[in-house]
Each structure stands twice: as structure tokens, then as C-alpha cells.
Amino acid sequence: MDAEEFRRRGREMIDYVASYLENVRTRQPYPDVQPGYLRQLIPDCAPESPDSWDDLFKDIERVIMPGVTHWHNPHFHAYYLTASSFPAILADILSDGIGCLGFTWATSPACTELEVVTLDWLGKMLDLPPDFLSCSGGKGGGVIQGTASEATLVALLSARTKFLHKMKKDNNEIEDGVIMSNFVAYTSDQAHSSVERAGLIAAVKMRKLETDDKCALRGHTLQQAIDSDKANGLVPIFVCATLGTTPSCAFDNLLEIGPICEKEGIWLHIDAAYAGSAFICPEFRPLLNGVEYATSFNFNPHKWLQVNFDCSTMWVKDSTLISEAFRVDPLYLKHENQGQVMPDYRHWNIPFGRRFRSLKLWFVLRLFGLKGLQECIRKDVRLAHEFKNLVLSDERFALFCEVTLGLVCFRLKRSDEVNERLLKAINEDRRIHIVPSQTKDTYFLRFAICASQTTSEDIQFAWKVISEMADFVLKE
Amino acid sequence: MDAEEFRRRGREMIDYVASYLENVRTRQPYPDVQPGYLRQLIPDCAPESPDSWDDLFKDIERVIMPGVTHWHNPHFHAYYLTASSFPAILADILSDGIGCLGFTWATSPACTELEVVTLDWLGKMLDLPPDFLSCSGGKGGGVIQGTASEATLVALLSARTKFLHKMKKDNNEIEDGVIMSNFVAYTSDQAHSSVERAGLIAAVKMRKLETDDKCALRGHTLQQAIDSDKANGLVPIFVCATLGTTPSCAFDNLLEIGPICEKEGIWLHIDAAYAGSAFICPEFRPLLNGVEYATSFNFNPHKWLQVNFDCSTMWVKDSTLISEAFRVDPLYLKHENQGQVMPDYRHWNIPFGRRFRSLKLWFVLRLFGLKGLQECIRKDVRLAHEFKNLVLSDERFALFCEVTLGLVCFRLKRSDEVNERLLKAINEDRRIHIVPSQTKDTYFLRFAICASQTTSEDIQFAWKVISEMADFVLKE
Numbered sequence: 001m002d003a004e005e006f007r008r009r010g011r012e013m014i015d016y017v018a019s020y021l022e023n024v025r026t027r028q029p030y031p032d033v034q035p036g037y038l039r040q041l042i043p044d045c046a047p048e049s050p051d052s053w054d055d056l057f058k059d060i061e062r063v064i065m066p067g068v069t070h071w072h073n074p075h076f077h078a079y080y081l082t083a084s085s086f087p088a089i090l091a092d093i094l095s096d097g098i099g100c101l102g103f104t105w106a107t108s109p110a111c112t113e114l115e116v117v118t119l120d121w122l123g124k125m126l127d128l129p130p131d132f133l134s135c136s137g138g139k140g141g142g143v144i145q146g147t148a149s150e151a152t153l154v155a156l157l158s159a160r161t162k163f164l165h166k167m168k169k170d171n172n173e174i175e176d177g178v179i180m181s182n183f184v185a186y187t188s189d190q191a192h193s194s195v196e197r198a199g200l201i202a203a204v205k206m207r208k209l210e211t212d213d214k215c216a217l218r219g220h221t222l223q224q225a226i227d228s229d230k231a232n233g234l235v236p237i238f239v240c241a242t243l244g245t246t247p248s249c250a251f252d253n254l255l256e257i258g259p260i261c262e263k264e265g266i267w268l269h270i271d272a273a274y275a276g277s278a279f280i281c282p283e284f285r286p287l288l289n290g291v292e293y294a295t296s297f298n299f300n301p302h303k304w305l306q307v308n309f310d311c312s313t314m315w316v317k318d319s320t321l322i323s324e325a326f327r328v329d330p331l332y333l334k335h336e337n338q339g340q341v342m343p344d345y346r347h348w349n350i351p352f353g354r355r356f357r358s359l360k361l362w363f364v365l366r367l368f369g370l371k372g373l374q375e376c377i378r379k380d381v382r383l384a385h386e387f388k389n390l391v392l393s394d395e396r397f398a399l400f401c402e403v404t405l406g407l408v409c410f411r412l413k414r415s416d417e418v419n420e421r422l423l424k425a426i427n428e429d430r431r432i433h434i435v436p437s438q439t440k441d442t443y444f445l446r447f448a449i450c451a452s453q454t455t456s457e458d459i460q461f462a463w464k465v466i467s468e469m470a471d472f473v474l475k476e
Numbered sequence: 477m478d479a480e481e482f483r484r485r486g487r488e489m490i491d492y493v494a495s496y497l498e499n500v501r502t503r504q505p506y507p508d509v510q511p512g513y514l515r516q517l518i519p520d521c522a523p524e525s526p527d528s529w530d531d532l533f534k535d536i537e538r539v540i541m542p543g544v545t546h547w548h549n550p551h552f553h554a555y556y557l558t559a560s561s562f563p564a565i566l567a568d569i570l571s572d573g574i575g576c577l578g579f580t581w582a583t584s585p586a587c588t589e590l591e592v593v594t595l596d597w598l599g600k601m602l603d604l605p606p607d608f609l610s611c612s613g614g615k616g617g618g619v620i621q622g623t624a625s626e627a628t629l630v631a632l633l634s635a636r637t638k639f640l641h642k643m644k645k646d647n648n649e650i651e652d653g654v655i656m657s658n659f660v661a662y663t664s665d666q667a668h669s670s671v672e673r674a675g676l677i678a679a680v681k682m683r684k685l686e687t688d689d690k691c692a693l694r695g696h697t698l699q700q701a702i703d704s705d706k707a708n709g710l711v712p713i714f715v716c717a718t719l720g721t722t723p724s725c726a727f728d729n730l731l732e733i734g735p736i737c738e739k740e741g742i743w744l745h746i747d748a749a750y751a752g753s754a755f756i757c758p759e760f761r762p763l764l765n766g767v768e769y770a771t772s773f774n775f776n777p778h779k780w781l782q783v784n785f786d787c788s789t790m791w792v793k794d795s796t797l798i799s800e801a802f803r804v805d806p807l808y809l810k811h812e813n814q815g816q817v818m819p820d821y822r823h824w825n826i827p828f829g830r831r832f833r834s835l836k837l838w839f840v841l842r843l844f845g846l847k848g849l850q851e852c853i854r855k856d857v858r859l860a861h862e863f864k865n866l867v868l869s870d871e872r873f874a875l876f877c878e879v880t881l882g883l884v885c886f887r888l889k890r891s892d893e894v895n896e897r898l899l900k901a902i903n904e905d906r907r908i909h910i911v912p913s914q915t916k917d918t919y920f921l922r923f924a925i926c927a928s929q930t931t932s933e934d935i936q937f938a939w940k941v942i943s944e945m946a947d948f949v950l951k952e
Contacts, residue, residue, distance in 0.1 A: 001843060003494040006562040010494070013566050014486030017573030018479040031585060035817040038589035044611065046597040050845040060570065064835075067586030071576050079583070079808070082829070084575035086482040090489050092572050094536065096784050097493030099560035100547050107555070109507060110543030113514035121522040135520065146622060147827040157677055176679055181653030193804040194828045200802045201633055201826070203652055203679055246808060302829075308572050309831055326676045328669040331914045332555065332722060332922065341511040350677070350826055351623040352670045353558070353778075355785055359540075367477060369526040438807045446808065 001053075009053060016060070017089065021072060025453065029073040030433040033066055074454040075432040077462060080246070080274045080407070081380075081450035085306040091363035092308060095356040102354040103346040106335035112342055115144055115358035121365055122301070123315055125280045129292045132315040142315040143348045144357045148273035149194035150350055151298035151314040152240055154322055156185060156202045159238040159267035159295075161325040167235070180204060184229050185238035188217035188252055190245040190439065192271065204238070215248050215401065215439060217241060219256025226264055238267045241294075243287060244275025247437040248400060248446075249407040251275070251287055258293025267295045273312070277304035278381070278405050281374050287404070295321070304380070304406070305373060306364045306452075311357055323347035380406040380449040383459050387447055390463040396470060400444040408447040409437070412470060416443035421476070425469040432462045477529075485529060492536070493565065497548060501929065505552040506909040509543045550930040551908040553938060556722070556750045556883070557856075557926035561782035567839035568784060571832040578830040579822040582811035588818055591620055591834035597841055598777070599791055601756045605768045608791040618791040619824045620833045624749035625670035626826055627774035627790040628716055630798055632661060632678045635714040635743035635771075637801040643711070656680060660705050661714035664693035664728055666721040666915065668747065680714070691724050691877065691915060693717060695732025702740055714743045717770075719763060720751025723913040724876060724922075725883040727751070727763055734769025743771045749788070753780035754857070754881050757850050763880070771797070780856070780882070781849060782840045782928075787833055799823035856882040856925040859935050863923055866939040872946060876918065882925040885913070888946060892919035897952070901945040908938045 001009065041063045070076060072084050102111035119142025120135045134141035145151045160183060167179050180203055187195045189208040199206025207229075209221050226236045239261050241252040254270070261268035270291060276299020278284040291297055298314040301307040316322055327347055338344065346352055368376070388403045391410045400409035411419045416438075423436045423445055437446050447462070477485065517539045546552060548560050578587035595618025596611045610617035621627045636659060643655050656679055663671045665684040675682025683705075685697050702712045715737055717728040730746070737744035746767060752775020754760040767773055774790040777783040792798055803823055814820065822828055844852070864879045867886045876885035887895045892914075899912045899921055913922050923938070 001562040003498045003562075006565070007490055007494045009562070009566055010490030010569075011487055013569045014483055014490060017569060018483045018486070020573055022479045030582075033585050035581060035585070035813045036589070038586060039593050039611075042593060044596070045600055046841040047845045048847055050848055051842040053843065056839065056842050064574075064586045064590065067584070067589060068574055069576055069582065069584040071584075079577075082575060082577050084572070086477040086479075086485070089569065089572045090482070090485055093486075093489045093493060093565065093569060096560070096565045096568050097496055098540075098544055099558060099784060100545055101555075101558050101785065105511060106506075106545065108543070108545040108547075109509050109511070110514060110540045113512070113543060114540065117515050117518065120520070124521055135515075147829045149828040150826060153826065160679075175654075175657035177653035177655070177657030178651075179653070180656075180679060181651035192828075193806045193809070196804045197802050200804075201678075203636075203656060246806075308575060309577060309829055310827075326673045328672045328676075330669045330722075331919075332911050333669070337511045350626060350629065351786075352625040352668075353623045353785055363532065365522040366527040366532050367529065369523045371524055372526055435808050443807075 012057065021084070024070055024073050025075070027070050027073060028430050029070050029076040030427065030430060031067050031069060038063060038067055069433070072451045072453070074451045074458040075462065076450050077447050078433050078435040078450070080303055080448055082309055083302050083304065083306050084308055084452070085364060087363040087367040088306060088308040088360040091360035095359045098356055100356060102356060103352055104333055104335055104344040105337055105342045108356070109342070111354070111356045111358070112345055114362055115345065116141065116342060118358045118361045118365065119143065119313060119315065122313060122361065125370055126276070126288065127285055128297065128315060131317045132297065139318045139320055140316065141319045141343065142313055143345060144361070145298070145312040145314050145349055146310040146351070148192070148271055148298055148300055148312050149198065151312055152195055152269060152271055153198040153201060154314070154349060155267065155269040155296045156198045156204060156238055156240070158322040158325040160202055160204055162267065162321055163235060163237045182233060182235050183237045184234045185240070186222060186225060186236070187240040188242060188245070190215050190247055190250055191240060191242050192246050192273070195240050195271065211250065215245060215250035217252040217257060219253060219260055222257055223260055226260070236264060236266050238269065240269045240271055243270060243272035244405060246274070247439045248409045249275065249405055250401065251404070254290025254293065258290040262293050268293055270294045270297045272297070272299040274300065274303050275405055277301060278377050280370065281377055284405070301361060304377065306368060306376060307360050311361055319343065319348070376452065383449045383454060383456065384408050386456060387459050387463065390459070394467065396474070400442065406449040409444050410447065411442070411444040418473060419443050419445065422469055422473045425473050426466060429465060429469060431465045488533065497560070500546055500549050501551070503546050503549060504906050505546050505549040506903065506906060507543050507545060508906070514539060514543055545909070548927045548929070550927045550934040551938065552926050553923050554909050554911040554926070556779055556924055558785055559778050559780065559782050560784055560928070561840060563839040563843040564782060564784040564836040567836035571835045574832055576832060578832060579828055580809055580811055580820040581813055581818045584832070585818070587830070587832045587834070588821055590838055591821065592617065592818060594834045594837045594841065595619065595789060595791065598789060598837065601846055602752070602764065603761055604773065604791060607793045608773065615794045615796055616792065617795045617819065618789055619821060620837070621774070621788040621790050621825055622786040622827070624668070624747055624774055624776055624788050625674065627788055628671055628745060628747055629674040629677060630790070630825060631743065631745040631772045632674045632680060632714055632716070634798040634801040636678055636680055638743065638797055639711060639713045658709060658711045659713050660710045661716070662698060662701060662712070663716040664718060664721070666691050666723055666726055667716060667718050668722050668749070671716050671747065687726065691721060691726030693728040693733060695729060695736055698733055699736055702736070712740060712742050714745065716745045716747055719746060719748035720881060722750070723915045724885045725751065725881055726877065727880070730766025730769065734766040738769050744769055746770045746773045748773070748775040750776065750779050751881055753777060754853050756846065757853055760881070777837060780853065782844055782852060783836050787837055795819065795824070852928065859925045859930060859932065860884050862932060863935050863939065866935070870943065872950070876920040884923040885920050886923065887918070887920040894949060895919050895921065898945055898949045901949050902942060905941060905945060907941045
């Protein structure tokens with residue numbers, strides 16, 4: 001394919017994507033296919049000679065679309081949302097076109113520097129303490145990770161290194177693994193599965209601490225765990241607090257946890273994967289109070305800030321704690337401007353190669369503006385409250401917890417089993433798609449505002465479906 | 477931006493990218509900017525209200541391009557290449573448009589299933605042993621990782637888990653960290669920096685073994701290390717062999733290493749990040765002989781197989797070894813078809829969220845066809861040999877090692893210091909861009925065939941520049 005054909009095919013693809021997103025509400029949110037469907041639709045080998053564009057293009061509808069879960073259909077209400085916006089898609093085309101890698105500053109200075117500066121922009125939008133920002137002139141700064149899971153892992157691994165060095169100062173003879181056996185990290189029993197997994201990967205004990213009746217980790221629980229572990233000879237090194245948990249969008253109590261971490265000298269990482277975007281609105285910013293105690297902070301613009309996956313932004317107050325944690329420096333990566341002013345981001349994350357991802361953040365921040373992005377957040381929260389009111393207006397149902405942002409957790413005032421049947425009926429009906437959760441031994445349904453096209457009518461529609469299915473299940 | 481404006485802007489962006497790539501040879505491969513250049517060109521905060529598209533679009537040339545290292549300029553010969561092709565860019569637009577996540581099968585069945593099937597296609601193109609393929613009906617299968625660094629880390633972590641479980645069967649009381657202190661992994665002193673880094677992250681000792689005069693790891697070296705470590709009470713768990721090393725494109729001796737790993741029960745991972753793509757050509761396939769001994773195998777289609785970053789393909793013979801290594805299973809991720817026929821890929825990699833990356837592999841395999849991709853590889857190897865002959869025709873220069881694929885390592889027959897001055901002169905001249913390396917205490921220059929537009933004339937041009945700079949440096 002030459003540039004001329006690319007111009008033609010590019011227009012076809014742009015038109016296809018524009019039409020797909022314009023009409024995505026006409027597609028069924030969750031597909032009907034069974035596992036293994038796709039293999040039967042295509043050959044079992046790649047072609048020797050090129051296939052035609054037309055054949056390939058037709059296969060998008062024939063092979064791919066029947067198996068797509070349409071996350072941007074306004075009747076998709078599962079998990080949390082994933083962002084999609086036209087400005088971000090345009091930026092990704094540019095990123096692919098430039099096609100540079102950004103593992104050191106020299107491999108494409110613009111790739112590194114736009115990341116540094118847009119992370120400062122975004123940090124200011126969240127009103128992060130200045131010591132998290134590169135422009136403040138200290139050791140602070142931001143980086144784009146692929147996912148919140150990677151941010152958590154990078155933070156935990158860096159904390160592990162920090163404490164290893166500290167312990168080895170006293171006794172250089174002990175094996176790392178032996179020291180690490182005494183390390184302990186904490187998170188809540190509501191934290192995302194990737195936090196527990198980070199503990200397994202880093203080989204650091206991850207204690208899942210009990211939360212209060214609002215599913216929040218409280219200071220006294222953390223303090224008790226620390227005291228008891230220290231009494232048993234363990235070394236607390238890390239706390240991962242969550243703002244906006246996956247099961248129920250709960251918020252750990254940062255103002256209690258933060259001072260404890262500070263007093264104990266423990267690395268405090270904040271995972272605000274979902275909720276973080278909301279903090280650009282002054283009315284939600286208080287939920288972030290206590291961030292000043294954190295060592296590292298992370299959230300996903302690729303969830304709720306209009307930036308297509310992957311763009312998980314992470315800030316640290318002392319970037320040398322992560323950039324020096326696993327530094328390996330071969331000659332073929334050395335360059336004259338190393339370590340001056342701008343970072344070599346390969347030291348900041350697990351992957352070596354890096355795409356030019358800051359372009360999409362830059363495009364979105366500029367083409368939406370702060371006000372435009374705030375309006376997206378506020379609209380979704382309004383819709384969640386509208387749904388909440390529908391739940392409250394039906395005496396068969398109860399909320400599982402308060403609604404703070406764009407997630408409503410609710411259940412029939414019946415057994416878990418009945419609620420499981422309701423979930424199954426809703427998803428088998430196929431008009432809307434949601435997922436369940438379970439917390440404090442209670443099974444409930446999660447209704448998330450996901451697609452940016454979702455309107456008040458869609459909320460009413462979803463409630464109509466749920467209500468009908470409840471009639472059906474309760475009649476059984 | 478609505479769909480109608482996206483159609484218009486999308487065409488502008490497609491045209492911009494088409495023209496950029498058509499004319500990329502007119503841009504200087506390495507930029508003139510100094511660290512910190514970008515911050516001075518843009519505001520220090522995101523805008524409150526949206527910027528105009530026209531202002532943003534103008535800023536691509538004003539802000540971004542002056543700081544771009546143009547990897548697709550035919551005079552860029554640094555590192556190894558990174559792929560860029562029009563079919564891959566088109567597929568990425570579709571992937572962004574669909575905007576689904578693929579962490580479980582249910583989050584978008586097509587996303588998981590196309591990955592399973594295209595990895596089978598690609599595995600067959602490489603003539604991988606059938607037990608690496610999903611279609612063979614065993615436990616084998618492939619997965620797209622972001623980078624080879626992640627593939628190495630995933631393999632090492634899985635090996636660590638496998639051996640931990642084995643050791644704990646005998647004694648369940650010992651702490652993981654204490655057991656891990658006795659684990660040892662091996663790679664060559666030529667392996668990529670990310671292999672050493674994987675050892676640091678996994679907290680497993682990574683021994684860098686000496687290579688022979690061709691920079692290859694040999695069987696007897698490995699066997700000696702294993703014997704000596706076992707005698708000292710250590711437990712060898714993992715070998716990372718490299719096919720096509722970063723410093724000099726050397727090949728570890730798989731046919732010697734493989735049987736040793738098999739005999740000792742050690743996990744053999746093959747990192748063929750760069751060279752792997754060449755194995756689709758029958759004449760280069762013998763370089764992969766011995767892969768039948770491997771537990772896992774990885775290479776980067778995003779380097780030399782026309783698939784834009786990121787697409788690092790990894791196969792394992794027993795996928796449960798990686799998918800079960802760090803499994804955490806919360807309710808909100810359960811789905812009815814779990815564990816049937818198709819994998820939940822979130823268990824196969826470090827990140828949780830995943831993009832629809834198999835689309836670009838599918839587009840490339842279909843629109844190039846096997847023959848088209850083979851021709852790209854062969855053209856680059858021909859150009860490398862053309863450059864090699866130019867080096868050999870100039871008696872001031874010597875090759876550092878044999879040329880096997882698209883990399884030529886060479887040096888002036890003078891001191892390292894003179895060669896360092898030559899490298900500096902070449903890069904400061906700015907007409908071409910290369911990077912150096914150092915191996916066996918010898919400093920040399922690396923000349924890689926990178927851009928797909930590179931022609932014989934470009935090779936002659938590059939040699940003219942190098943020759944001129946040699947004149948200049950030798951005259952000093």
C-alpha cells in the first residue's frame with residue numbers, strides 16, 4: 001500500500017469509525033457468539049499472497065463485529081467505562097504516523113518532553129501538591145503508564161528497593177529474598193485484583209485489611225495491622241489506598257491513613273484509577289484530600305477523561321525512587337543529554353519501548369479544555385443520580401451503598417440467589433449489559449454510566465429493562 | 477467534536493501522515509533541540525476553554541516536529557528498526573474506534589479470539605513446533621505482550637512460581653523469599669538490558685555468562701555455571717537465550733543450550749526480539765533450530781514485521797504455567813464462558829487492560845501476505861550486505877563481527893577513542909544517525925537498516941558520510 005492508497009483507505013476507515021460510533025446504539029451491547037466462534041470464520045493460515053483490501057474490509061462486519069462487546073453503546077453499563085473520543089483517535093493516528101519510540105530522551109525528545117509537560121498540566125488540573133510536578137523544580141514528576149496495574153506494581157517494586165537498600169545498610173550480608181520475606185504491604189479488601197497480584201509478582205506479602213461499613217479502609221485498622229506485624233518482626237513498607245474502588249466506588253480514608261504512613265515512614269500509593277478524573281471538578285476535589293501524604297499517585301485518563309486506552313498517569317514526589325530502582329545502562333542507550341533536565345522514561349516503567357502517548361492527552365486537554373472535560377464528568381454523575389432515584393422509587397430494590405460518582409450499586413431486597421437470577425435475566429435479555437459484584441458477603445448489581453452518548457432516556461430505558469426482569473424473576 | 481467534524485479532521489490527519497511519510501527523507505533524522513526545548517513553546521497550563529483545531533494542528537509542526545527523531549527517515553540507522561506500515565496504522569484506527577478492552581473473553585470475544593488465531597497464523601509462518609500453537613489442541617498458545625521486556629519478565633516470574641510450588645511441596649513452612657534466595661537464572665553478557673532488569677524486578681539472581689568469540693552463549697559455559705551453582709546449593713530455574721542480540725546481532729547456541737535446559741528441567745525462554753521476524757524466510761529459519769527445547773519464545777513484529785508498536789508476540793507450550801502463576805479472580809470479572817476453549821488474557825501479562833492489538837497483526841498479515849513480508853526482510857538483509865561490502869572495501873575499517881541479518885557492526889582499525897570521535901562526528905554532522913556499542917572491551921559502531929524506504933542509494937550516501945567523517949577524524 002503506497003501513500004496514495006493509504007489516503008483513500010484512510011478516508012474509508014475514518015468514515016467507518018465515524019459511522020460505527022454514530023450508530024453504535026443500534027448494535028446489541030453484548031454479543032451472542034460462543035467461545036471459538038471466530039476460528040470457524042477465517043482460514044487457518046495467513047495468505048501467501050496479499051488479500052485484497054475489499055475482502056479485508058468486508059471481514060470487519062463479517063468476522064469482527066459479531067464478537068465485539070460494544071463498550072460505547074449507551075446501554076453498556078458494565079465494569080467501569082473506557083474512554084473514547086475523536087480528538088484522542090486523531091492523536092493516535094499522528095502517533096502511529098510519527099512511529100517513534102521514546103525509551104530515552106534522544107530517541108525522540110518531543111515524545112519525552114510533551115509527556116513531562118502534559119503531566120504537569122494534568123497535575124495542576126487536579127490541584128496536586130506542587131512537589132508532584134516536574135515544573136516545581138524538585139525531584140517530582142509524572143509519567144504515563146499503560147495501566148493502573150503497572151503503576152501499582154512499579155510503586156510497590158520501588159518501595160521494595162528503597163527498603164532493601166535501607167536494610168542492607170545495616171547488614172550487607174543477608175540475601176535480598178530473606179529480607180523481603182519480612183516485608184509487608186497493605187491494601188483494603190476492596191482493592192482491585194491487580195493490587196493483590198502486584199504483591200504476588202513483587203513477592204511481598206500483601207495484607208488485605210478489613211474495611212468499614214462504607215467499604216473504606218480506616219486509620220485504626222491500618223495502625224493495628226502495622227503494630228501487630230511489627231511486633232511479629234515484620235517490616236511494613238507499602239500501603240495502596242484506593243479512591244473509587246472497583247466493587248462499589250468506595251473511598252479509603254486518606255486523611256487517617258496518610259498521617260500513619262508518614263509517621264511510620266511507609267510508601268503510600270494512591271490508586272484512583274476510576275475516580276481520579278473527577279477530581280478536576282472542584283466539587284469532587286475534596287475526595288482527594290490527603291494526597292499530600294502520598295509518595296505516588298495514579299489514575300486513568302483512559303477511563304473517564306476522554307483519552308483512549310492506554311493512558312494511566314502516575315506522579316511521584318521523588319522520581320529517583322522509581323528511576324533508580326532498577327537502572328541498567330548499556331552503552332547503546334547512552335546519549336549526551338542523559339540525566340539533564342529531562343528524564344529517560346525507560347527507567348520509570350516495566351516496558352522498555354514506549355509509544356508517543358502524550359499526544360492523545362495533549363489533543364484531549366486542548367480540544368475539550370478544562371471546562372469541557374468537567375462537563376463530561378458532571379453529566380455522568382447526574383445520570384448516576386437519576387438512576388439512583390429510580391432505584392429508590394421502587395420499594396422492591398435497595399441501594400448497596402451511597403452514590404458518589406458514576407456508579408450505582410443496588411440489589412433486590414431478596415436473597416443473593418434471587419439477585420443472581422436477576423443479573424442473569426438482564427444479561428440474557430441482551431438489551432443492556434451490566435456485571436455484578438460481591439462485598440461484605442452481599443451480592444449486588446453494579447450499574448455504571450459508561451458511554452459518552454448515554455442520555456437520560458437511556459437511563460430510563462435501562463431501568464425499564466431491569467424492572468421488567470425483576471417482575472419476571474420475582475414471579476418465578 | 478462530532479462525527480461530522482471527525483470525518484473532516486480525520487481526512488486532514490490521514491493526509492498529514494501520508495505526506496509526512498512520503499517526505500520523511502527531507503527531514504533531518506536527528507533533531508537539533510536541547511533538553512527542555514518544548515516547555516518554552518507551549519503554555520504552562522491546559523486551556524480552560526477549548527483551543528481551536530487549527531491552532532492545535534499548526535502546533536504539530538511548531539512544537540512537536542522540531543523535537544522528533546525520525547525513525548522512518550532512510551538515513552536513520554540507530555538501535556534496531558521500529559515498524560511502521562499503512563495497513564497497521566489503518567488497523568489501529570479501527571482498534572481505537574471500537575475502543576473495547578480485552579481483559580477477559582467476555583469484555584470483547586473478538587479481541588481475544590482474533591489474538592488466539594493470528595498468533596497461530598504467525599507461529600505457523602515461523603514453523604514453530606505445533607505444541608506452541610493453540611490450534612494443536614494442547615496447552616500451547618500465543619499472546620501479544622507490549623514489549624519483549626514484558627515477555628521476558630512474564631516468563632521469569634512464571635518460572636519462579638513453578639519452582640516455588642515445586643519446592644514448597646517438600647517443605648511448606650519456608651518463606652517464599654528464602655526459597656527464592658537460592659534461585660538462579662542465566663543469560664549471556666550480550667543480552668538486552670531488560671533481561672538483567674527482569675532479574676532485579678523478580679528478585680532472582682541473573683548471572684550474565686561469558687560468550688564465545690562470536691558473542692554467542694555456548695553449552696559448556698552454561699553447564700559449568702549450572703554445575704557450580706548447584707554445588708553451592710543454588711537452584712537453577714531459568715535461561716534466557718537471545719537470537720539476534722542488541723549489541724551485535726549475535727545468536728546464542730540453542731542446539732547446545734536447549735538439551736541442557738531439558739536435562740536440568742530449567743525453563744528456557746528465547747528472546748528473538750529483533751531477529752524473530754526473519755525466521756519467516758526459509759533461508760533464515762535454521763537460526764531458530766533448537767526452539768523445540770524452549771518453554772517460551774518471543775519476538776517483536778513491531779520491529780521487523782510491519783506492525784506498528786506495540787506488538788510483541790510470545791508463545792508458550794504450557795499456557796497454564798503463565799496464566800495460573802498469579803491468578804486473582806474477583807466476581808466482577810467472572811463470566812459464563814470462563815476457562816472454556818478461549819483464554820482470559822489478563823492472566824497472561826502484567827497489565828490488566830488490553831487494547832485490540834491483534835487487528836494490526838491481522839491487517840498486516842493479510843495485506844502483505846507471507847511473500848510480501850519475506851521480501852521486506854530480504855531487502856533489508858541485501859542492503860546490510862551492500863553496506864558490509866563498502867566497509868570491507870575501505871582498508872581503514874574492519875567489521876566487528878559477521879553480518880547475518882540487517883545490522884552491520886564495524887570500526888576504524890584504530891583505538892576506541894578514535895572510534896568514539898568518529899561516532900560523535902557522524903552524529904554531529906546530522907546527515908545520518910547511528911549509535912555505538914561495546915562488547916568484549918571493544919567499542920564499535922552499529923549500522924542498522926531501519927526505514928522501509930531505505931534504498932541502495934541511501935546506503936551509498938551513508939557510506940559517503942561515514943567516509944568523509946573518517947577522513948576528518950583521522951586528519952585531526
